[in-house]
Amino acid sequence: MLKPTSTEKQTNDQVANKDGQTLTLIYQAIVADLFRNITVTWNKSPSNHFISINVENPINEKSHYTCKIDLKAWQLWCRKGLKNLEVDGRKLDVYWDFRQAKFSSSPAPDSDYYVAIVTKEEVVLLLGDLKQDAYKRTKRKPPLVEATLLCKQESVYGKDMFCTRSTLGEGEEEHEIIIENSLSGPGDPEMWIRINGVTAIHVMNLYWTFRGNEIVSTKNNTSIKVFWDVHDWLFSNSSSTYGLFMFNPSKEESASTDNLDGRNLDNGNHEDEDKYNSSEEIQSLSGYCHLLYAWKIK
Template sequence: MLSNLEGAGLPNIPRPPPSKEKQKENQGTTDNAAQCSVTSIYHAHIADSSRKVTATWCKSLVNHSFTINVENPSDDQCPCTCKIDLKAWQFWGRKGLKSLEVDGQRVDVYWDFRQAKFSGSPEPCSDYYVAIVSEEEVALVVGDMKTDAFKRTKKRPSLVDAILLCKKEHICGKKLFCSKAKLNEGKHENDIMIENSLSGPDDPEMWVSIDGTAVIRIMNLHWRFRGNEIVTVNNTPVQIFWDVHDWLYNTSGSSHGLFIFTPGVPDSAAHCDSDGCNTYDSPRDSQSVPRFCYVLYAWKTE
């Protein structure tokens, strides 16, 4: 429960971030047995209703795919799904269109990955778009080529802006885990780096860095394997929760640590549900704008 987060941001801890060479050495790759994935959950106005839209990028040794699901409350057993195989595609498949039926209404999904650029993550870092069109409006655009998406669909933007509720990511690595998430009001995503030292003569330790600055140092993880603190990122308070119990005590092989980053002042009424998205205790609170939450599963591999 994130509403119990306490503490204050630490001063800049005198530990320099690892070099690029060390990052490359320690950072897990998508060739690990565990599957790396990135999932973004949105609220968008589709087919006369506000619906949850889930966009998931998955990559393993044998698979690389993108799946988008549109919530369909009238038939929970049959979600409206569009899946694209990103590994086996031919050039003609990199740009496409698929129509779905959501509560009896047509919903079109447009995509263009012809120039998409990747940088270690299953999710492209630039030069692509996925657009959802409903009722002659573009309800949601995923990716950085929004202008191209509007030109191709020839539809106007929705009067109701889509809201990013949550981003969840599974990363594989040994001692270092690197990711990106937007933790403040800036235009760009923030660089997140988690480093651990679990073996050796000293007590196990862990560091969390944001944009190259170490904001949290956890010493003696045997006693502090679970906890939370509040730090400041570009004048924005960010709540950070961690649980790395399995890193220390899981002997089954691959194990993961859980990290949750929530920008904003702590809200006593807010909780995280099973999707990692914030919910609220009272009806009045439920009418407010949901707070964004970034959830990172750091899978430690040998």
């Protein structure tokens, strides 16, 4: 389970950096005989492109173990390397190879790379698709207990459409998520959230339903709780505002499991705004969650 204080602070720092793209993945893995959160942050801006790896120190939240890897195109000698950390007196190695990495719009590579975090005889966390290359180079074996992805946090930018991909807590397969909105024109403002091309949520008259949540079901009957808060899209005069979305696999059963057509609507009463606007409540949810900041460029 995520810790609201540290995660919320990190999220606020990311949101404040509107000049660049940020993608953060929070894993839980066994490091130095303890379950620890490992935060992997990909950051890309006009002047910087790097990955930062932060290993949790349960004894002192203000003192983490950090490794930063620059990915600038002109630093070719940095595309493959090794760095060492010491975690509670134990050696931790970080191997990486980005020489053939392919990038698109995301600050993280799409393919042809690996980042391996190694301690003792195990690769406790392995990122990327070149897994065999990583195991061959590190000469280590997979861990007895696989690392678990706890949270994905990212910022995306657009005017009327925002796209992302998420595992939704269902293994490695990613689902396409598209958020569309219509805020101008003669009609009331509306919003659509589509998962794998199917309309999961259609919110009408956003002036009254700018905060809310629904439970939807994927095609394999996994229930997903979706939170949204698009207050600033509608009522802020800033040239760049964000809507907050959160996708969290839910143990609750949806009203129907017919390919996202059945939903348990729970957004009729918004007098108690804290019900939907509490970041601490969102961060305290158990299991995987995907936190998305959709920056609307006016």
